[in-house]
Amino acid sequence: MxxxxxxxxxxxxxxxxxxxxxxxxxxxxxxxxxxxxxxxxxxxxxxxxxxxxxxxxxxxxxxxxxxxxxxxxxxxxxxxxxxxxxxxxxxxxxxxxxxxxxxxxxxxxxxxxxxxxxxxxxxxxxxxxxxxxxxxxxxxxxxxxxxxxxxxxxxxxxxxxxxxxxxxxxxxxxxxxxxxxxxxxxxxxxxxxxxxxxxxxxxxxxxxxxxxxxxxxxxxxxxxxxxxxxxxxxxxNVNKLLAKAEDLVKSISEDTSIIRETRIKRNETLILILTSIMTILLGYTGIKLIVNDVLLNLPIMGEFFMRHPLRYTVGIWFGLILVMVGLNFRRWLINR
Incomplete structure (x- = not known):
C-alpha cells in the first residue's frame, strides 16, 4: 500500500x-x-x-x-x-x-x-x-x-x-x-x-x-x-414513490395480461389457419370417398350424382374452402 x-x-x-x-x-x-x-x-x-x-x-x-x-x-x-x-x-x-x-x-x-x-x-x-x-x-x-x-x-x-x-x-x-x-x-x-x-x-x-x-x-x-x-x-416523499410504484406495477399487470392475451389469440389464429389448411388438403379425399361410396349409392339420388361425380366432389370441396376462409377472416376481425 x-x-x-x-x-x-x-x-x-x-x-x-x-x-x-x-x-x-x-x-x-x-x-x-x-x-x-x-x-x-x-x-x-x-x-x-x-x-x-x-x-x-x-x-x-x-x-x-x-x-x-x-x-x-x-x-x-x-x-x-x-x-x-x-x-x-x-x-x-x-x-x-x-x-x-x-x-x-x-x-x-x-x-x-x-x-x-x-x-x-x-x-x-x-x-x-x-x-x-x-x-x-x-x-x-x-x-x-x-x-x-x-x-x-x-x-x-x-x-x-x-x-x-x-x-x-x-x-x-x-x-x-x-x-x-x-x-x-x-x-x-x-x-x-x-x-x-x-x-x-x-x-x-x-x-x-x-x-x-x-x-x-x-x-x-x-x-x-x-x-x-x-x-x-x-x-x-417516500410514500408518494411507493404509491407510484404500486400504480406502475398494477399497470404492468394489465399490460402483461394484454400481451399474454394477444399472444394467445395469435397462437389460436395460427392453429386455426393450420387446421383449416390441413382440413382443406385432406378434405378433398374424404369428400371424394363420400361422393363415390355414399352419394352414388343412394336410392333415386344416386343416379343424379353419378352423372357428374367429379363436379359434385369439387363443388363440395370448394364450399368447404369458403367456410374455412370465412371463419379465419371473422377470427382476424375479432382479434384485430
Missing part, C-alpha cells in the same frame, strides 16, 4: 458558494485522485443530513429565535440550493418551507426533513443543566483557568452527537426504502417487464420493500419512534 505524507497535499483550492452536491463532487474528485480509482456516483440516490448547533451561551436561550435569524441558511440546506437561489426567495416562501419540512420542535431543538435532505438543529439550552451538573465539581477551577465555556461546549457537542443518532436512524430507514423504490422504478421505466414471470418478479420485489420497511412491521407498538418514522416517510 502506498503511503501518503503531508507534503502530498500542499496544494490548496478555494471554492465559493458551493451547494451540497458541489461539496461532495469536490471530495469525490479528491478521493479519486488520491486513491487513483474511478469513483461511481449516482446523483439520484444522494441525500444529505446536516446538524446545526447553537452553543453560544446567553444569546439565544430559545432556539426558535436562532432558527428565525438564520432561516435562509436552513432553507438552503433543506433544498440544496446555493446562496443566489435562496436570496431570490421571499420570506413567506422560506417560512412556508420550514413549516412544511418541520417534524419535531420545541424550545431547545428542531428537526426538519425534505426530499433533498434533513437538518437537526440544537440549542445550548437543551443540554445546559446537564452539562453544569457534570462540571459542578470542577466548575470553579475551570472558570479560573478560563476553560469552563470550552468544556461546556465539548459536552454540548457530545450530547448533540447522541441526539442526532436518535433521528438519523429513522431517516436512514426512509433513505434505504427510497433507494430500493427508486431502483424498482428505474427498472420498470426500462420496459423490461413483459412476461408473467417478469411481473411476478417485480411484484415480489415491491412486496418485499413494503413488508420490510412498513411502520407496522418495524414498530409493533404505538409511540414517538413510529410517528417520527411515519412523518419522515411523508416529508421525504
Amino acid at each position: 502506498q503511503n501518503y505524507k503531508v507534503d502530498d497535499f500542499w496544494e490548496k483550492e478555494v471554492k465559493y458558494n458551493l451547494n451540497a452536491d458541489g461539496i461532495i463532487e469536490f471530495y469525490e474528485k479528491q478521493l479519486s485522485t488520491i486513491s487513483k480509482t474511478k469513483l461511481k456516483s449516482n446523483l439520484n440516490n444522494r441525500s444529505m443530513s446536516w446538524v446545526f448547533g447553537d452553543f453560544e451561551l446567553d444569546k439565544d436561550a430559545d432556539h426558535r429565535d436562532f432558527i428565525t435569524k438564520h432561516k435562509k441558511l436552513y432553507a438552503s440546506h433543506l433544498t440544496n440550493g446555493n446562496k443566489d437561489v435562496i436570496e431570490r426567495k421571499t420570506n413567506e416562501d422560506i417560512d412556508e418551507l420550514l413549516k412544511v419540512s418541520e417534524i419535531d420542535k420545541n424550545g431547545q431543538f428542531a428537526y426538519f426533513s425534505s426530499p433533498t435532505s434533513s437538518v437537526v438543529s440544537v440549542g445550548y439550552s437543551a443540554f445546559l443543566e446537564k452539562a453544569k451538573e457534570t462540571l459542578k465539581d470542577t466548575a470553579e477551577e475551570l472558570k479560573k483557568e478560563g476553560w469552563y465555556s470550552d468544556h461546556l461546549n465539548q459536552i454540548f457537542r457530545v450530547q448533540t452527537f447522541n441526539l442526532i443518532i436518535q433521528y438519523y436512524r429513522f431517516y436512514e430507514l426512509t433513505f434505504i426504502k427510497r433507494y430500493f423504490l427508486k431502483e424498482l422504478l428505474t427498472g420498470i421505466s426500462s420496459g423490461n417487464y413483459k412476461t408473467i414471470k417478469d411481473y411476478n418478479a417485480v411484484k415480489k420485489e415491491l412486496n418485499f420493500i413494503k413488508l420490510q420497511y412498513d411502520e407496522e412491521v418495524l414498530f409493533f407498538t404505538e409511540g414517538s419512534p413510529k410517528e417520527l418514522y411515519k412523518s419522515i416517510l411523508e416529508k421525504t
